Amino acid sequence: MAIHIGQIIKSVAEERKMGATELSQHLNTSRENVYDIYRREAIDTAKLLQLSVILKYDFFEHFYQEEPLKALRNDIVTQQQQEIEALNKSLAECNKTLVLYDELFLKSKRVDELEEEKARYFRPNETTDTAGKEGE
Structure with missing residues (x-):
């Protein structure tokens, strides 16, 4: 799979002008964990759904661009x-x-x-x- 979901999340967060500190507050986690998310190629669907809601962006759409x-x-x-x-x-x-x-x-x-x-x-x-x- 060519999708690097962490990079996409980071890019969307930057577009939304939401830094790691603010995002960590919404996720009830540390800033370090947010940076860890940015490095991930894969992510738990519950966490991805949470990020989709927080950032008002459908991250799942990217997976529908790839087979299968x-x-x-x-x-x-x-x-x-x-x-x-x-x-x-x-x-x-x-x-x-x-x-x-x-x-x-x-x-x-x-x-x-x-x-x-x-x-x-x-x-x-x-x-x-x-x-x-x-x-x-």
């Missing part, structure tokens, strides 16, 4: 992209179905309106019925 994690991440990204495509396709189908349901609802509403209109049109006129019955 690079291939693993690419596989995961490809799988997620396929899942997203499938979900988008499903969403599009649902949207088409909603449009059809909306059209059906509007047409059903129109049918109801026409039925009411038909019932009013063909309803016997009450005034005519009363007048016809009186003449009998």
